[in-house]
Amino acid sequence: MSEGFENVNYSIAKEEADRVDAQIIAALQRGCSFRVEAGAGSGKTYSLNKAIEWIQVNKWDEYSRKKQTVICITFTNAAVDVIAERLSVDSFISPSTIHAFAWNAIKQYQSTLIRFVGEDDSFKTTEGDFNIVTEVRYTLGHRYKENGIQYLYHDDVLRFFCCLLDNAKFQKMFADKYPLILIDEYQDSYKPIVDRFVEYFIANDEGPQFGFFGDSWQTIYQSNKACGLIEHDNLEVIPKGSNFRSAPQIVQLLNAIRPELPQRSAVDEFEGEVIVITCDDYTGERRTDRNFKDDLPAEELKVRINTVVDHLKKSVPNGETNKVLMITHRVLAAQQGYERLLEILQDGLRDKEDPFLMFFMETVEPVYEALQNSDMQLLFNTLKKRYPVTQKTEKVRWKELECELSRVRQRRAVDVLKTVIESELIPVPPKVEGYYKLYCSTPELIYPSGVPIKEFLELEYTQFLAAMDFLYPEAVFSTEHGVKGEEYDNVVF
Numbered sequence: 001m002s003e004g005f006e007n008v009n010y011s012i013a014k015e016e017a018d019r020v021d022a023q024i025i026a027a028l029q030r031g032c033s034f035r036v037e038a039g040a041g042s043g044k045t046y047s048l049n050k051a052i053e054w055i056q057v058n059k060w061d062e063y064s065r066k067k068q069t070v071i072c073i074t075f076t077n078a079a080v081d082v083i084a085e086r087l088s089v090d091s092f093i094s095p096s097t098i099h100a101f102a103w104n105a106i107k108q109y110q111s112t113l114i115r116f117v118g119e120d121d122s123f124k125t126t127e128g129d130f131n132i133v134t135e136v137r138y139t140l141g142h143r144y145k146e147n148g149i150q151y152l153y154h155d156d157v158l159r160f161f162c163c164l165l166d167n168a169k170f171q172k173m174f175a176d177k178y179p180l181i182l183i184d185e186y187q188d189s190y191k192p193i194v195d196r197f198v199e200y201f202i203a204n205d206e207g208p209q210f211g212f213f214g215d216s217w218q219t220i221y222q223s224n225k226a227c228g229l230i231e232h233d234n235l236e237v238i239p240k241g242s243n244f245r246s247a248p249q250i251v252q253l254l255n256a257i258r259p260e261l262p263q264r265s266a267v268d269e270f271e272g273e274v275i276v277i278t279c280d281d282y283t284g285e286r287r288t289d290r291n292f293k294d295d296l297p298a299e300e301l302k303v304r305i306n307t308v309v310d311h312l313k314k315s316v317p318n319g320e321t322n323k324v325l326m327i328t329h330r331v332l333a334a335q336q337g338y339e340r341l342l343e344i345l346q347d348g349l350r351d352k353e354d355p356f357l358m359f360f361m362e363t364v365e366p367v368y369e370a371l372q373n374s375d376m377q378l379l380f381n382t383l384k385k386r387y388p389v390t391q392k393t394e395k396v397r398w399k400e401l402e403c404e405l406s407r408v409r410q411r412r413a414v415d416v417l418k419t420v421i422e423s424e425l426i427p428v429p430p431k432v433e434g435y436y437k438l439y440c441s442t443p444e445l446i447y448p449s450g451v452p453i454k455e456f457l458e459l460e461y462t463q464f465l466a467a468m469d470f471l472y473p474e475a476v477f478s479t480e481h482g483v484k485g486e487e488y489d490n491v492v493f
Helices: 008-030 044-058 060-065 077-085 098-106 110-119 154-165 168-177 191-202 248-257 298-315 329-336 339-345 355-373 376-382 392-408 413-423 430-441 453-457 461-471
Strands: 034-038 070-073 093-096 135-137 144-146 149-151 180-184 209-214 236-240 322-326 477-479 490-492
Touching: 008 034, 008 044, 008 209, 008 236, 034 044, 044 060, 044 070, 044 093, 044 180, 044 209, 070 098, 077 093, 093 098, 098 154, 110 135, 110 154, 154 168, 154 191, 168 191, 191 209, 298 322, 298 329, 298 490, 322 329, 329 339, 329 461, 339 461, 355 376, 355 392, 355 413, 355 430, 355 461, 392 413, 413 430, 413 453, 413 461, 430 453
Parallel strands: 034 209, 034 236, 070 093, 070 180, 135 149, 180 209, 322 477, 322 490
Antiparallel strands: 144 149
16 A cells, blocks of 8 residues: 555645645734634644644834834643743744733723723722822732722723723724734633724724634633634634544544534544443432433542443553543533632632642642652752752751641641742742642632632642643543543543
8 A cells, every 4th residue: 555545635625734734824924813713633733833823924124124023822821831931032923811911901001091990899898008098009809909009909900991992082992002913822812802802993993903812612711701713704613624633533423513624534543433322221319400401410420430441541552652631621620620720710719820739739749759759860950950958957958848747738838838939949839838828828719719818729729630640631521612632542531
């Protein structure tokens, strides 16, 4: 069999994908706004990166001369960092989260922001700082007032951005500064902002050019004002019909579920297999609570999932990757033991946006592991190349920290944090240290997630540990959001 025949699926899918990328570049050249509707496995991120590369090469002179900025909005700081790595240091393209972008667009309009705060009853308080607001800032994403400075909550920034977008003068200045706005995972964008982009700019065929990349079927934040599908006659729709991730049998099933966006598999090596397991044999009482009506009881579901996973491990060849995907994070959290932490952090957990969770995950736990295993290289790397032991007394202090962490890791998160801070051996991020001071001085203060800082930090540390297991790439259990863009040999859904 010839190599050309063997790779027929890939060749056809690649040709189709290249044609779509050419369409995207043509839309950029014409200056028209467009929406790339890219189903799972279609190479949406690849197309976005190709567009960014083209813009960087072909629009440098025009945008740099006018001191204009191209914005690429994405939903996590990690995704921002990935895009930033591909850009030159002096690039006019700025990757950003929606909150950071909105704040940079409005922060200079201080008199207007002060007026917004003054007119909003939710900012009025009967306790704390009674000084007149003289400045508005957005730092920790926590709403409080101190010395006449009003600090904003995350959602405040988006609301105020919408208010300013309603102003015709601001619209013009906004369009002059940002000639092109690319939005990754567009379907999860904050609907009030997207509605204004469509009404004030796209519908009038003026202002910034917009490029939306995503998949309306993969909308995750429907309960949090996500926009879902964006439609308008002035918006060119560019569908992506290739699938580089899934075998033909999988794509065949996807096409049966979603015939309006047909895909072609680029996989030639194997056909793949889809197995449907029913639970009709269960004769016990099923769930009646909201969102889970007629589902198996949580414990029964847990037993059955574990049975399938065990069978899968024994049945597939060594070295193949297995993943269990749960359609809701709440079910997964209940199974893994961090349900209350998820209730508090919500999307901030899976998006790795909470400073405490990330400090525990990226610093405290690796340090503890290094101390337990006497792994000086891991300790060295975790502390960002700061050599941890320079004299004998420091070695004793590290041993004491290991013993104390072993004890407090079975207690509350704040006990772990207190131990780390008092050891003075591990650098603590300013944001974490700032919140810890607020916990000590004003424990009833509301954390950005909407609960008192005291309630959050006094959660059992084991909940944080369980959540970390979910966040690690090698975790067997995950949610559909947690693995977007990833590939696995075997998936239980």
